[in-house]
Amino acid sequence: MKNEIIQILHKELSEYFTLEDLKRVLETPPNDEMGDFALPCFSLAKQLRKSPNLIAQDLAERFKSYPEFASLQAVGGYLNLFLEPEWIINQVLDEALKPEYGKSVSKTKTVVEYCSPNTNKPLHLGHLRNMAIGESTARILKHGGHSVVKTCIFNDRGVHICKSMLAYQDFANGQKPSDKGIKSDHFVGDYYVKFAQQFKKDSSYEDQALQMLEQWEVGNQEVVSLWQQMNDWAFNGFNETFKLFGTSFDKEYYESKIFKNGKEIILDGLERGIFKKRADGAVIADLEKDGLGDKVLLRPNGTSVYIVQDIYLAYLKNQDFSYDKSIYVVGNEQEYHFSVLKKILQLLGAEYADGIEHLSYGMVELPEGKMKSREGTVVDADDLILNTADLAKEEILKRYENMDSSEVDKRSLAISLAAIKYQLLKTETSKNMIFNPKEAIRFEGDTGPYLLYSYARASSILRKANIELKTNPWPVNASEMRLIKKISKFPEVLNDSIHKLIPSMLANYAYELCQSFNHFFHECPVLKSDYTEQRLALVTSFRNTIGIVLNLLGIDKLEEM
């Protein structure tokens, strides 16, 4: 709807504003008494040597004959536009009934990498925020017309894995996850904890892990098969969690398969004079003028450091998908790493380097501080989801004592995931957040379950109605108008969310949309009304819109809850 208004304004105001200008300056006033849109006229004051309010008055004159506007007012230097309600209804309702509402077209090919766990311990709360953001970002971009490939790099080798392996070898007596009846990635993680305990008693234990890594690297049969075994367990466990959470990858990469690659890219860069050889033989990238300092790429002994693998992976992903954009969903503590990565690829002249973007999200902390695995304060992903589902179950049983247990399970899991995902998505993506488990399992107010509830309420009305919809305008009241306008904002919000790569914007919109709906629901009878057909159309538009938004957030809907 905003676009249409901009087009109309531009017809008369092209001497002052380009379409781009209007897009930037046209705003939504803080409250309804000030109109539907407002054009600030301050910037024209100097140019026209008139007071902003006089300018606004003059501009208002030009639109008097336009049927789209009910009235125009000049207030405090703003030109306030009051749209004709009928026109608004016509603009919004039909559009919002379409399954593809808000969709746009784009030729962009985008790779989204996220999650990327180590295989030595199970997924935790931090991974959940990562996955919520990654999955949601992928879906949002898809709705924006991108063709999206979701990828994950598994850090399946290194000392950390050897630590779990070592402790397993020394303490497990050949036990398997099935023997102990625990989820296989948790089983692996338990030996990582065991390692830490042993390390406390015996500081040489770390050296033993390093020796094991050396054995792995030379292909010691016994070590490699132990590694294989433990990784299988880890991956099986991860896959269960991915399924439970509702995410999946189109392409998986494994560090163990690529960690030796990339050296030739560096040597080639050295030959081309892009990198330098230091006196001790190390190859370095001089990023001093970019404020990033010297970055070592190859050690004096010729072995490569971690970032070389990432350089190679960027190259490999481009080989595989020839992407326009490559988004890395990784915590903000790695901002330096990704600045360096992008810069080095640019220096190398890689045409795909400019498309690299670090979607940096904030750390998740607990009310008592950072999660620390050593202190056992890590919130496990599976536990959180299942415990929250148990609480949801209680809530359901309060309302429906005799519900079939498989239905209870289905609903309680959906509610749990909605609660967790929304909680993790609604905080501004780049900001650190405090996750209070007690608050995440709250089902009232600004929460995921509130969104589900609103959707289910709308569905409930529609189930009861056997009347055709009509989208022709009717005399709407304030709460209907508020809902219609809120629905109309979806394309703008989505667009913003795509361009700024901030999924939290959409999460916040979802809540506001549901607030407007619940207000409407309370104020306006639908089935017993003179405007039943029209109100049904409005409810359907809402349901369709929030349905799309929930899907973009990666939240599964419930028709009843």
Added chain:
RNA sequence: GUCCCCGUAGCUCAGUUGGAUAGAGUGUUUGUCUCCGGAACAAAAGGCCACGUGUUCGAAUCACGUCGGGGAUACCA
């Protein structure tokens, strides 16, 4: 030491390229149910937008400084 991010109501957070009277949820107090789902709606109370100085028609938003919190600064991955 240097660099980056953050600081908004008791608590958790919106407020994005500077706009009108700074908004939600929660908690506290109170109201709404003969009516489509009360996991709802409405109201009261709660603010030196960390502090200071600037920039300008206009600052929570931009600049500089101070204080407080977090992170990065590995030839670890």
